[in-house]
Amino acid sequence: MSYTTKTYKDSGGDRQVVAVGGSVKWGDTTFTIDADGDIVVTGIPTADPSKAGALYSNSGVLTISAG
Numbered sequence: 001m002s003y004t005t006k007t008y009k010d011s012g013g014d015r016q017v018v019a020v021g022g023s024v025k026w027g028d029t030t031f032t033i034d035a036d037g038d039i040v041v042t043g044i045p046t047a048d049p050s051k052a053g054a055l056y057s058n059s060g061v062l063t064i065s066a067g
Contacts, residue, residue, distance in 0.1 A: 006033075029055075 006022025009015070018024055023032035029043040045056040052067030 006019045054065040
């Protein structure tokens with residue numbers, strides 16, 4: 001049985017790579033690359049956090065807060 005990691009540093013270490021099926025988690029938010037290559041985001045706030053540049057889901061629309 002062999003195992004291939006789904007997240008790794010690219011050659012030279014300047015870039016993080018996330019392959020299909022892999023994910024990256026920051027705090028409560030997870031970014032996953034699904035089998036179709038789509039980015040799926042879970043765990044982001046559903047109300048404007050009132051912090052400039054913060055991401056949130058505005059009724060399913062990825063939105064950047066103005067602050």
